[in-house]
Amino acid sequence: MSNKATVAVLSYELIKHPRAIKIVKTLLKNNYRVIIWYSTKPFKKGPKIVRALMNYLYSIVEALFLKANMYWIENIPDIVYILYPILRRNYVYDRRSPWSKEVILEYGFKIFGKIAEIIERFLIKHAKCIAVASTPLKFEFNYEKPVYVVPNYPEKSFSLSGKQRNNVGKGKILLYVGKLSIVEGTDILLKVARKLCNSETQLWIVGDGPLKHMVKTIAEKCPNVKWFGWLSRDKVKELISLADYCLVPRHKTRYSIFYNHEGVQKIGEYLALKKPVIACGIAKSPYYYLVSEDSYVETILKITKEEISITSKPLEAYWEDCSEKEVLKAVAYTLKAKEEK
Incomplete structure (x- = not known):
């Protein structure tokens, strides 16, 4: 295949x-x-659920008009591609996370998670092959087809640029980057913010999501807590380079094993810039400091007061070295499967 x-x-x-x-x-x-396709999400007014459904329906139709030899689709939200198997499209199904499990955690209704899992299994069944963001995700289902591990590591251009911290405050700087939601542990992050409020330690929060109003409220009350919203990758890189510690708070669940340094993008970016990472509720790894959810806030307080020190194994892993070849293998397999059909 050319x-x-x-x-x-x-x-x-x-x-x-x-x-x-x-x-x-x-x-x-x-x-x-x-x-390259992404949703224009034209419906911007009305109740959130109705707006989301309308945008999903619009995107389902919009995606049908794409014409290619093959398609690389991601699993969040995978309902947008629900008609691809029916139309016998040749696609790689890219599973960045255990989506159906996250739906239950986010919304609290098992029926939503069940519907999401039915969609997942339907798309898995008809995919030519599967891509996953971490090794544990390779074992989430019995896929019965080739599975390629494509770690979510940063590109080499994201590596340390030499920018140093300068006149940004007396105390330590803690940084969180990511979606502001229950699944991503924003409620735990808020506990950290409340404990640190009015202290010399600065807490910088980058991201957006369902709990942004709560983050905004505490940032307005606490002068040492700053909420930046979504930022460009260059700006995120700059803030990471200035931070002393980077945070990954998550709730411990039976699905925690699926989240590690391979699949969680921010961890790879933190590590690329050689920052110590304090985490809870994710899989064990030698590359970050993992504590229990119950002791997370207290551990952070002790670390900022230098009552305890943390060490972890350095990791230099980049997209070009570890992930690109797996992307190309998945594409080559899918195109070959199309020829043999």
């Missing part, structure tokens, strides 16, 4: 999903023609 094949990369919220952009770059670098 590298002149056309690959459509679909990402519902492309601007918030750097993984899809990295996949596009990899394909272009290897002479594939690439179509």
Whole structure:
């Protein structure tokens, strides 16, 4: 198969999903023609649930008009691609996280999670192959088809640039980057913020999401807590380089094993800039300091007061070295499967 094949990369919220952009770059670098699709989400008014459903329906129709030799689709939200198996489209199903499990944690209704899992299994069944963001996700289902581990590591351009902290405050700087939601442990982050309020330690929060109003409220009350909203990757890199410690708070569940340094993008970015990472509620790893959810806030307080010190194994892992070859393997397999059909 010639590298002149056309690959459509679909990402519902492309601007918030750097993984899809990295996949596009990899394909272009290897002479594939690439179509990039993301939802324009034209429905911006009305109740949130109604608005979301309308945008999903619009996106389902919009995605049908893409024409390519194969498609790379992500699993959040995978309902957008529900008609691809029926139309016998050749696609890689990219599982960035255990989506159906996250739906239950986020909304608290098992029926939502069950519906999401039915969609997941339907798309898994008809995919040519599967891509996953971490090794544990490779074992989430009995896929019965090739599975390629494509870690969510940062690109080499994200590595340390030499920028040093300068006149940003007396105390330590803690940084959180990510979605502001229950699944991402924002309620735990808020506990940290309340404990640190009016102290010399600064807490910087980068991101947006369902709990942004709570983050905004505490940032307005506490002068040492700053909420930046969503920022460009360059700006995120700058803030990480200035931080003393980076945070990954999450609730411990039976699905915690699926989240580690391979799949959680912010961890890879923290580590690329050689920052110590304090985490809870995710899988064990030698590359970050993992504590229990119950002791997370207290541990952070002790670390900022230098009552305890933390050490972890350094990790230098980049997209170009570890992930690109797996993307190309998945694409080559899917195109070959199309030829043999």
